[in-house]
Amino acid sequence: MEFFERFAIPHPSFAIYASMVAAGLTLIAIVAGLTYFKKWGYLWREWITTVDHKRIGIMYLISALMMLFRGGVDAIMMRAQLAVPDNTLLDSQHYNEIFTTHGVVMILFMAMPFIIFFMNFVVPLQIGARDVAFPRLNALSFWLFFMGAMLFNISFMVGGSPDAGWTSYFPLADGESVGSHYYMIAIQIAGIGTLMTGINFITTILKMRAPGMTLMKMPMFTWASLITSVIIVFAFPVLTVALAMGTMDLLFGTQFFTLENGGMAMLWANLFWVWGHPEVYILILPAFGIYSEIISTSARRNLYGYKSMVGSMVLISLLSFVVWAHHFFTMGQGAFANSIFSITTMAIAVPTGVKIFNWLLTLWKGKIEFTTPMLYSILFIPLFTLGGVTGVMLAMSAADYQYHNTMFLVAHFHNVIIPGVVFAMLAGLTFYWPKMFGFMLNEKIGKWTAWLLSIGFLLAFMPMYVTGLDGQARRMYTYSESTGFGPLNMVSFVGAAIMAVGFVLIVYNIYYSVRYASRDISADPWDARTLEWATHTPVPEYNFAITPEVASSEALWDVKKKGHVLFKGDYEKIHMPNNSGVPFIMSCIFFAWGFSLVFSLWIPAIITTIGIFICMTLRSFEKDHGHYISVKEIEDTESEMRGA
Amino acid sequence: MKLKLALFAVMMSILTVLTGCEQLTVLDPKGPQAERLASDIMLTMLMMAGIVIAVFVWLVIMLVKYRASKQPADYEPPHIEGNPWVEGILVGIPVLIVAFLSFVSVQSNYIVESAPQGYEEKEPLVVYASSSDWKWHFSYPEEGIETVNYLYIPTDRPLEFRLYSHGPITSFWIPQLGGQKYAMNAHVTKLHLAADVEGDYMGRNANFSGEGFAENKFDVTAMNQEEFDDWVKEVKATAEPITEEKFEKLLEPGHLGRMTFTGTHLEFSPAPEHHHEGDKYEDKDEHKHSEEHHSASDKESSDHDKHMNHDE
Secondary structure, three states, rough: HHHHHHOOOOOHHHHHHHHHHHHHHHHHHHHHHHHOOOOOOHHHHHHHHOOHHHHHHHHHHHHHHHHHHHHHHHHHHHHHHHHHOOOOOOOHHHHHHHHHHHHHHHHHHHHHHHHHHHHHHHHHHHOOOOOOOHHHHHHHHHHHHHHHHHHHHHHHHHOOOOOOOOOOOOOOOOOOHHHHHHHHHHHHHHHHHHHHHHHHHHHHHHHHOOOOHHHOOOHHHHHHHHHHHHHHHHHHHHHHHHHHHHHHHHOOOOOOOOOOOOOOOOHHHHHHHHHHHHHHHHHHHHHHHHHHHHHHHHOOOOOOOEEEEEEHHHHHHHHOOOOOHHHHHOOOOOOHHHHHHHHHHEEEEEHHHHHHHHHHHHOOOOOOOHHHHHHHHHHHHHHHHHHHHHHHHHOOOOHHHHHOOOOHOOOOHHHHHHHHHHHHHHHHHHHHHHHHHOOOOOOHHHHHHHHHHHHHHHHHHHHHHHHHHOOEOOOOOOOHHOOOOHHHHHHHHHHHHHHHEEEEEHHHHHHHHHOOOEEEOOOOOOOOHHHHHHHOOOOOOOOOOOOOOOOOOOOHHHHHHEEEEEEOOOOEEEEEEOOOOOHHHHHHHHHHHHHHHHHHHHHHHHHHHHHHHHHHHHHHHOOOOOEEOOHHHHHHHHHHHHHH | OOOHHHHHHHHHHHHHHHHHHHHHHHOOOOOOHHHHHHHHHHHHHHHHHHHHHHHHHHHHHHHHEEHHHHOOOOOOOOOOOOOHHHHHHHHHHHHHHHHHHHHHHHHHHHOOOOOOOOOOOOEEEEEEEEEEEOEEEEEEEEOEEEEEEEEEOOOOOEEEEEEEEEEEEEOEEEOOOOOOOEEEEOOOOOEEEOOOOOOOEEEEEEEOOOHHHOEEEEEEEOOOHHHHHHHHHHHHOEEEOOOHHHHHHHHHHOOOOOOOEOOHHOOOOOOOOOOHHHHHHHHHHHHOOOOHHHHHHHHHHHHHHHHHOOOO
């Protein structure tokens, strides 16, 4: 019996039991559905074993959307709990678990896969490549991320969720439940996947660009992806090491971060933020890239100040590594250290300001069309500026003594992440949807969504600036009526509810558009400027039948306006990678490995470790040279695409 | 129209923040440190409001002027690469703003890290504030007393808080007297505060520390020196002494009301001082301190060697 007690939830509640039932039913429905419609084989051949960057991208997208709703439910529960003083909807423990999982899920399992979806789907098309540099590694990246996310997500049903905040500061994370084990190991598995994505995309972008595309002729999203990948490669190893040290503390009794024997709790904080601060730029730079594409497309103009856009991104990426200590200005590191980090942090405002001004100047003399993606981009500029300037306020290290750990901070980072990253993802989703699925999302519902999210966002987060200055600390599960925080928290709850309606509208929009949207659209519905719109919709397996030759960062625009010829020469047979089940199987073993470690099941842990190495060994002896698509096949596909 | 509505909402929220200043705790300072921070916050808020409004206005002008529906159907937007002058100015303005704010920020850093302005001449009252799950212990070595979850302070003296934690990292915060600082297990951090005005203030742990975090707060009462001395006398006459046994019991996780003791727990469970370089210099200063404090710090240094061993 004792064996099974380990897997029990330490703090059960009705909500948890209800979601267990819901998860169980969903799983049964999926299995039954796949069996009934005989889709197992299709799923395996076309999706699970795929190495096609477009399909992997779409799988990232589906995971990210799922996680958006998981993290969103957490958010609503938090705001509901705080809506009135002395609320008893949630107890302290449950609230602590919810804000911890909300943070981890939203940053690592929602925003990260969402931007990696864009990188996967867009970058190879935008640079005229057939696929990423290492397609099979790409599949492994996805499945590792996915299994890491799933491992993290079962925590609240098996053994208990982490409850020490998404920053998981020691010694608080040194708890008795397995929650912190889940945190360390699930993020580790997903993080390895992300690190490989970074390596993959640096190689892809540097080595696989179409002829003529010099670095300074790359579209802005590709530039953003390149710089992001570089940040990933420098930042994620720090996370890997920190998590490995934390795991050893928790499982094997080492004392890196403990209270006794020289363990340094603040070492964790340093390592965490050496990764964690660049991490926010990993999210925001691709978002900037997406906005650049959309704004210049919808303003019907080239991006103003291309070179300064690139330069500012490079500068942001460098600065992102030298500001981490602003996350603990209040650690007592002295006036000198605080001054250094205060100045470096504020310096980020300069390149970020450059980007805002360049977008505004891109609108100048343009011919602005208010499409849904453009609406998000327009709303982004003022809302993100608001978040940016409060960031400068927080960077004043002395004043931060008053903002630190308060709702002011919570308001600030949501104010940059929601209009900055989430709006970019929704804008990009709407923008690239026709390229993925061959029909547009409904514009009217899309605009409603954008407005609801913006108004909900303002109502939800502006009051937090005020309550923060009034002394409301973050992560408090309740407060007394005498504090006077009640009314503004109620406003926040209303705002959060409006945002929830907005997110539900996205689902409705997908449903509505699947049913009613016209399938008769061109491959270039937005009259766009870059290469990804130069191929057919749906995009054939090989992306471009003939490798395009480009002369500027706006290759397609050159075709439209300058009579540039993209595709020269005849069809040749195309080399493509073979599908493989190994990435999926290996990731499943990783999942079992992680689960074994979470619960200290040593024998399964050893067996699965061996399993992982067997997979790697098999791969290194495998002779798989891929396959060729013959000229005949290409001709058939191309004529069919043109005909349709 | 909708856009204007949204902009209006944003402006209104900023105005709410700006006009609500008097009532907001952080912007209602009762001591020199908090006053400096509040004036920094107001300054940045006004400057930042200026930037936000400038961006809003610029955006609205662009959108109104260059919207497609307003232009002739055959209008072709020009290709504009960028202009070093324009971009130079747009880099220059933020650089100037950041340079100015950096100057203010650095100045403030040195101010909040040193003795409060106007109090430099006076001997600070040293209070050890240590947190345990989920309580605050305040030791007054000079007075030889200790309280739990409440703090009495004299108004006419600078205060030197020495912060540490018996458990997770916490953050000591009395918003109306000054900004917060971490209390950690391994070493002591110092926070300089002072109260100008008598009154009751809210104090709390601002850093998440587990289940009982929300109630991890304490009351602060600032009073004049005579009242403070009377209170100390009264405590010495009426309170029970704190013993090692009692203290161990207090450390167990849970919530407690206000408690008062004679003696301090520092005598048998010294603060983790002398663990980092900063404190080496402090030792010299301590000799200047008053007689009562001397005896307290002697006891600490005798325990200090024992403590050193498991640091290395």
